Amino acid sequence: MLSYLANPLRFMRFSRLAVPICFALGVLMIGWSLYNGLFIVPPDALQGGDLIRAMFTHVPSAWLSMGLYAALAGASFVWYIWRHELADVAARAIAPIGAGYTALCFITGSIWGQKGWGAGWHNLILGDSRLMSVLVMLFLFLGYIALRAALETRQKAARAAAILALVGIVNVPIIKVSVDMWQTTTIHQESSVLKIGGSEPREDDEGMNPVYLQQLLWGFGGHTLLASAMILMLMRAEVYTQQAERQLALKLEER
């Protein structure tokens, strides 16, 4: 599939259809999960009552931010090894979307935490390793964007940015395990949906209530589709820009 799409022509044909479909489906699914999440599911006493409703945005964006960083590194890797122009176009498009979702994760988490963790929570933002590592990822995205913006030629920018993206991948596992490993430095809860961190299951651990889990998964699916649509859209724009630049250069050459 991926190698099939590596051809720009095929990519453009595929994405012309994919963008509206992903967009529409994504918005529908997000809407469904938000509708249920905000109005239907019961408040949860343990998780700050109504504030649990932030989860249906928070957790998908948390997962997506890590996923998008991994995707960024993956695309950079592909570009660095095989020099597929499209992989670079993808990496370039992923960065702002990833930064956006990371910011969203942070903001929704903050709203959640305001009540959930009680008064004075904002003091904790900077002292909590989970929260901090999300911030660090935000800065990795920002650094990536800044580096790209600072180098003039596209080739150079692409190569430099790819190196940075690959080096920065260290932080993803650190974010993932930050909660499970350093219980002492965070009061963020442990993973209750996906247990990758490897912490011993506690006795009272029943996993997440299916009422919430269902909406959460809808939200996650929806955001994934929406993010894909946005990324594809940016990629199309970039491909068109490159074509336009090439034509302009030809025109200038003729003069």
Next chain:
Amino acid sequence: MTAPAPLLSAFRQAFSEAWASGAGLLLPLGFFAGTATLVPFTLGGEADLLSRVGPGILWLALALSSMVTLERVFQADLQDGALDLWLQDTGSISLVAAIKTLTHWLVSGFPLVLMTPLIGFMLGVPAEKMIPAMLGYAMGGLVFFLWGGVAAALSASVARGGLLIALIALPLYVPALIFGVQMVDAGVDSPSFLFLCACTLFALGVAPAAMGAALRLAAE
């Protein structure tokens, strides 16, 4: 040379230089946010500690940004020959140097003032201290960049003056730092504020001449 036109174009040139070296405003904003982010790690994240220490650390970040930004400015002018061009007309190199440092302050130091409410909120700084803090960062930043400019001009002819600049500049920063920190606690109507104003005025008065002299020396 004392006409506004040359100074305006010095400003334009310095501005595009500062801007071109990165993604414009994004970079300073990211830098301050980044430093603010590092801090808690070094402190182990005790909340109560943070809100007491945080604003002080932002002063350090400001000092740091002034040095990192200015290090290369005059050295580059010396190496690429632009300094010779500025000097060739007998006009005032001091004014040009002042404009350059102030422009860099505007691009790399002033953003901290804009971010103060946000960072201050994260660090748990009480709301009524926000205005003094912003004023303090603005005026303190001016002083830092001016003295930092003097240090950078002095070490322009040394191959890589990074730490040297830091060493020259740090003592010059201290008065503004002391009064700035005090002023944030004591408010705008305190004597500290007056002293901070005096520091700023003094830097504005003396630093340009010092920069000019140092640059003339560097070009020899």
Next chain:
Amino acid sequence: MTAPAPLLSAFRQAFSEAWASGAGLLLPLGFFAGTATLVPFTLGGEADLLSRVGPGILWLALALSSMVTLERVFQADLQDGALDLWLQDTGSISLVAAIKTLTHWLVSGFPLVLMTPLIGFMLGVPAEKMIPAMLGYAMGGLVFFLWGGVAAALSASVARGGLLIALIALPLYVPALIFGVQMVDAGVDSPSFLFLCACTLFALGVAPAAMGAALRLAAE
């Protein structure tokens, strides 16, 4: 190029470069001492606060010195053409870059380790924490300089990369910072120490290759 002779002379050249750019060892010592002196001013000098915050601030000073020092190293190599000379023999630019950053660490970062007992004493750090602190500063400094080198190499072709380097490097510093700070509290037999070792090894393994790639790119 993998023979020791070229690497040894790379070390010699970098060493005399680092040394020539100021008063040799005096400069880094002065820099750390200067920062340590500034700290109390920003904190208002409460003794108890100081001993808790002081060591953390030295971490910041270390991070700062790595960035300030490395900013110019690769950019200068690019501008004066020395980079071309290193690249012309197909040998390993990565190793040379690693040697260069490590040399600069030795001159500008390692002095902090030497000063730790003194500064620690001034800040009131308990004696039993001195050894872990020195170890932490040594290894953390290594990591900082290696990642700082990557950031500097990446932004070598940007006109003045100061803040850009900071923005790229800061997130990379964080893991070593976390473990380093924890380790000072928890002692050398804690898991944090192992993690710090892992960070150092990882940086030693990955950073040279990344620097090499970035430098090849900058020379294009």
Next chain:
Amino acid sequence: MSDPVLIAGHGLGAVRGERVLFQDVSLEAAPGELILLRGANGSGKTTLLRQLAGLSEPQAGTVERTVLHHWIGHTNGLKAHETPRSHLRHWARVWGGDTDIAAILTEMGLKRPANVPSRMLSAGQKRRTALSRLRLQDRELWLLDEPFNALDTDGQARLANMIESHRAAGGSVIAALHGDAPIEATREVEL
């Protein structure tokens, strides 16, 4: 009008690192004159020119300049982010007066790279940009340090032309040069 000397140096001397580089050098330039500074590498041509331009203080002697001058040194004075166009626009603004920058760029063969940042320009294009500054404002005295360096044949011819017409218009040029001059000099000063 008694003595239309544009610049005069009397008894100039320079010491570098305990060594006398040159001493007792005197020279004058009147309108229409081209004075060449000659000498081996390291003999002090650049040092002398900088003294004449007021960029460094003579260790001995005095310099009198009666007019404004243009300075073209070994370095081009281009900032890394500047393009030929922005460089010229900048100095045009600083010096005042409204010159047609597009025309200058075309004339100096810089039309194509007019918007390329200087760190990507070729050596000759940078030199041409620096030389374009001579066109920005009419100044009677030109101080040029190896101005033909890095220029291609066409660029050299063009510069020689510029110098000729500057002299014809009553201007004066002092230039340091190696090898054969592509242009006839009034006088040579040997260092």
Next chain:
Amino acid sequence: MSDPVLIAGHGLGAVRGERVLFQDVSLEAAPGELILLRGANGSGKTTLLRQLAGLSEPQAGTVERTVLHHWIGHTNGLKAHETPRSHLRHWARVWGGDTDIAAILTEMGLKRPANVPSRMLSAGQKRRTALSRLRLQDRELWLLDEPFNALDTDGQARLANMIESHRAAGGSVIAALHGDAPIEATREVEL
């Protein structure tokens, strides 16, 4: 020995900023040959030379080098704190072999400024220091970018001599040059 080609470039091409700088350039250098790259400012001589030296990747075509080479670019490769002597000693160490550096310095006319840091050297002295690297180690291929720049008459003659004897010893030179060559070329490549 069938084909003693020291370096061969096939179908080389370069694109800069959406513009084709040159394309389909092929050249070979056999022992004893001097190949001159010619072209106007900005025509791509430096770009081509860097591709030949392996400093940048050709956007099209391939380069085969069978021997080690010396590179002398527009920039001299001197660090600001280095003196001519320490520069040569450094690269002598890196490349191995024991050369008599004092002799080289004397030969290149750098005896007097041998211990002056490069930031205080004159333009020609810096160039001479860079060119002295050619003497440090015997390498069959020399890639030179406007090597005569900034040299005085004596320096130019000396370099021309060096090139001649290098060719006589079976070496080969590719050089970018403007104006008249002070030395006869085997072939010229026009860009």
